[in-house]
Amino acid sequence: MSQVVARLKRKSVEICKVMSEEGDIIALPNLDDKVKFDPHYKPEEGQWMTIGSFSDLPYAIDSLGAVINTADFPQLDVDNALDAKFLCIIQGKYRLYQRILPSQVMRKRKWLNASGQFNLIEGEKIILLNDVPDAIHDTSSDDLYFRNFVALKTFFSKIEELYREATEEEVGKFLKNEVMKTDPDFTSEKVSKPNRQRIALAQEKLGAYTKQNVEQLIQEFPDYVKDVEIKDGSFLIKNDNDLKMAIFCIEERFYTTPISKEKRIANSILKIE
Amino acid sequence: MLKFGLEHLYRLLLVFSSISLTFAIFLVNKGVSLFSLGNAWALKSLPGMPLICRRPPEALLEAASYLCYFLGCFLLSKFALYATRWLSKERVDESSYKAIELTTDTFLPIYLTYFFVALSATSYLSFAMVFGVILIFVYRSEGTYFDPMYVLRGYKIYAATSSKGVKVNIITQKTLKGVADLSFNDLRRINEFTFIEVGGGK
Numbered sequence: 001m002s003q004v005v006a007r008l009k010r011k012s013v014e015i016c017k018v019m020s021e022e023g024d025i026i027a028l029p030n031l032d033d034k035v036k037f038d039p040h041y042k043p044e045e046g047q048w049m050t051i052g053s054f055s056d057l058p059y060a061i062d063s064l065g066a067v068i069n070t071a072d073f074p075q076l077d078v079d080n081a082l083d084a085k086f087l088c089i090i091q092g093k094y095r096l097y098q099r100i101l102p103s104q105v106m107r108k109r110k111w112l113n114a115s116g117q118f119n120l121i122e123g124e125k126i127i128l129l130n131d132v133p134d135a136i137h138d139t140s141s142d143d144l145y146f147r148n149f150v151a152l153k154t155f156f157s158k159i160e161e162l163y164r165e166a167t168e169e170e171v172g173k174f175l176k177n178e179v180m181k182t183d184p185d186f187t188s189e190k191v192s193k194p195n196r197q198r199i200a201l202a203q204e205k206l207g208a209y210t211k212q213n214v215e216q217l218i219q220e221f222p223d224y225v226k227d228v229e230i231k232d233g234s235f236l237i238k239n240d241n242d243l244k245m246a247i248f249c250i251e252e253r254f255y256t257t258p259i260s261k262e263k264r265i266a267n268s269i270l271k272i273e
Numbered sequence: 274m275l276k277f278g279l280e281h282l283y284r285l286l287l288v289f290s291s292i293s294l295t296f297a298i299f300l301v302n303k304g305v306s307l308f309s310l311g312n313a314w315a316l317k318s319l320p321g322m323p324l325i326c327r328r329p330p331e332a333l334l335e336a337a338s339y340l341c342y343f344l345g346c347f348l349l350s351k352f353a354l355y356a357t358r359w360l361s362k363e364r365v366d367e368s369s370y371k372a373i374e375l376t377t378d379t380f381l382p383i384y385l386t387y388f389f390v391a392l393s394a395t396s397y398l399s400f401a402m403v404f405g406v407i408l409i410f411v412y413r414s415e416g417t418y419f420d421p422m423y424v425l426r427g428y429k430i431y432a433a434t435s436s437k438g439v440k441v442n443i444i445t446q447k448t449l450k451g452v453a454d455l456s457f458n459d460l461r462r463i464n465e466f467t468f469i470e471v472g473g474g475k
Contacts, residue, residue, distance in 0.1 A: 001458070003364050017462075020362040069369035071460060071468050072435045075361070090364065 002091040003070050006084040006100075007062075015064070016076035018087065025089050026096060029132050031145055035270065039163040039201055040251070042268035043147060051162075054137060054144040059159040064088055064095050066139035082107065082125055086154050089133070093140045096133040097155045104128040165196035166203065174199045177206065179214055180246065181231055183238045192240045198247045206250050217249055224254040224263055283356050287463060288412045290346075290353035291420035292404070294384065295391040297342035299400050302392050307341065308334035350422035357471050360461040367456045372434040373449050376442070380419045380430055415464040419444060444469040 002025045004018040034048040035041060043049055054060050068090055076084070082105050089096040106126040113119050134151035137144050146152055152159045166174065171188045174180070191199070209217075218233055225245045229236040235246040248254065253266040312334055387407060394400035419430050423444065431443045433452075447470070449455060460468045 001362065001364060003362075017361070017363075020364070067366045067368055067436075069365045069435055070363045071365050071441060071457075071462065072369070072437050072439060074465055075462060 002089055003068070004087055004089050005064070005070065005073055006076055006081075006087045008076075008080060008083050009085045010083070015073050015088070017070045017073040018076050018081075018084075020070070024091050026091075026129065026131060026133065028091070028094060028096075029136070031136065031138075034145065037146075037149075037162070038269070038271065039149075039197070040269040048136075048145040048147060049149070051144040051146075052142065054142050055139070056142075059156045059161065061158070062156050063137060064090065066093070078125075081127065084127070086134075087127075087129075088155075093138060095137040095139065097135040097137070098130055098133045099151055099154050100127060104130075163197060164200050165193060166199035170203060171196060171199055174203050174206075175237070175243075179206070179218065179234045179250075181234045181236050183236070186237055186239060186243075190240060191243065195240055195243050195247065198244070198251075202247045202250050209250075217252070220254070221249050224265070225249075280360065283359060284418070284463060285408075285412060286356055287353045287418045287420070288408060290349045290422070291418055292384075292387060292407055292411060293346045293349050294343075294421055295387045295404065295407070296400075297339075297346050298388050299391040299394055299404075300342050301339050302394075304335075306335040306338040308338045347422055347425070350420045350426075353420065354423075354426075354469075354471050357461045357463070357469050360463060360469075363457065363460040363462055363468060365455075365457040365460055367454055368452075369436055370433045370452045370455055371436050373443075373452050373455065374432045375429060375449075376432045377419075377424065377429045381421065381424075384421045415466065418463045418467050418469075440466075442467045446470070446472070 001020060001022060003020045004025065005015050006018050007015050031048055033044075033046060034050050035043060037049040037051050041049075051057070055063065055065060070090075084100050086100055087098045089098070104127060106124075106128070108123070109126075110120060110122040113121050132147075134148065135144060135146040135155060149163055168188065171191050175182050175188055175191075206214075215233065218230055218235070221228070221235075222230060228242045228245050235242065235249070237243050237246060248265065251269075253269070254263070255266065256263050309331060312329065390403055390407070391400065394403055419442070423430075427446050428444055429446070429448070431445065431449055432440055433443050434440050443457075443460070444467070445457075457468075457470055459472065460470050463469055
């Protein structure tokens, strides 16, 4: 038996019960190809990222635990159904979370029913389900599987702390760092969203370096990046891309292969344990 | 849309069944005997029928009629129980409830008051009015759908406090004397605060 529950867009409303179904609603995807979540790592096509011991994390407060009592949830009114923010399908020990994007909601579309006799259908409200959910919580092993971190924010509002953007203050502080020399035109407002996320991760690493570490990194930097100038032992940042390169340098993403001596940049990092 | 409408209809049926006993009591109180009326009509318009000629005693006809009213209520409650299979199913895992309490006793006096109303109604019209008002109020208040007839089938009504602290009514044949290993697999939602498990064993 599977159950569908939903949360509405309005924050005050708790999880509502949608419906129940005798069998499974969606087939469980193959979860074998998985990698532990790391913000530096970009998953491959079809690969899952996992967060272990999920229900113990403070971000899991909005999640549906192992014990389900759907009798405790109010019934979702069909009039409000299209305001749902996400659905969660409860299938045995699995909780399958799915966002409801505007493209998945049909309000006024017309379509032809092509099963049996053709007939025109209009005015029906429809929510399309994806075959692959955005996140899967296995409550027996307590692992959370997902492919796109951004989607998780819809389900667990506080989870972005795991991969957050640097605050305005942190960005300002980072740009005023002694290894950074910013062009007067390049102010902290011009820092893009991905770079803000990178700053949040890199600032810690930079703080842990010794002076010699930083000198070594900056010394090797011109071997890899030609168009970012180094002036008096610091990066000269003129635009957002220069900043990205400087952060990559701090994160030790530039390397040379041992045999062919090819110079490379690591677009994605997976730590080998 | 249609399904949603049907669910309202089921609930109306359940309420109707739960207060239908007042209708039977009203008819008994008024001394309306369908069989006697039928018999009188048959005597007048169907002469020569062998069964009629035996002229069953009036008291038997009356008793049979009254029994039929209650049988009607019983069948209606059976149908109402059958109809719950179209209601939405719930999943209630173990340790979902922290307290449970038998409240069957508190519901029976409510029905007694309905019976008194039925006994004091003077005409069909006044009874229809009162019946209608009770029907609407019970339906709209979403209070209880507990049919006194369920008692005859061994159903009990419990007030269960969930782990979130919300109290709901659960109608079941199970004898519940603990919450630790309590779980339901076939619990149906009648309304936000009333749930029923048909069958389900002991």
